[in-house]
Amino acid sequence: MSTEHNSTEDNIAAVRREFTDALTEVLAENAAVCPVRRGRLARAHAAIKKHPGYNDHEFCAAVEFAFAQWEALQNAGSLGSALPR
Secondary structure, rough: OOHHHHHHHHHHHHHHHHHHHHHHHHHHHOOOHHHHHHHHHHHHHHHHHOOOOOHHHHHHHHHHHHHHHHHHHHOOOOOHOOOOO
């Protein structure tokens, strides 16, 4: 059971990371956000909401982290330097 729980936690972390990265990219764009990035954000949003490990706290944490990354982008001046890989 513990292995299954860890697997779910690892998976939700990956889903949350994808959503956060997608939201950060959209926030970093000008008003004319490219449809590919909007699509990525929509898919990541749907995936995080459907995940069995989803909860409001995880979602809010992902949004807050995306905004923190966006602020770092504003200070650093480039998307690549602010997103962890």
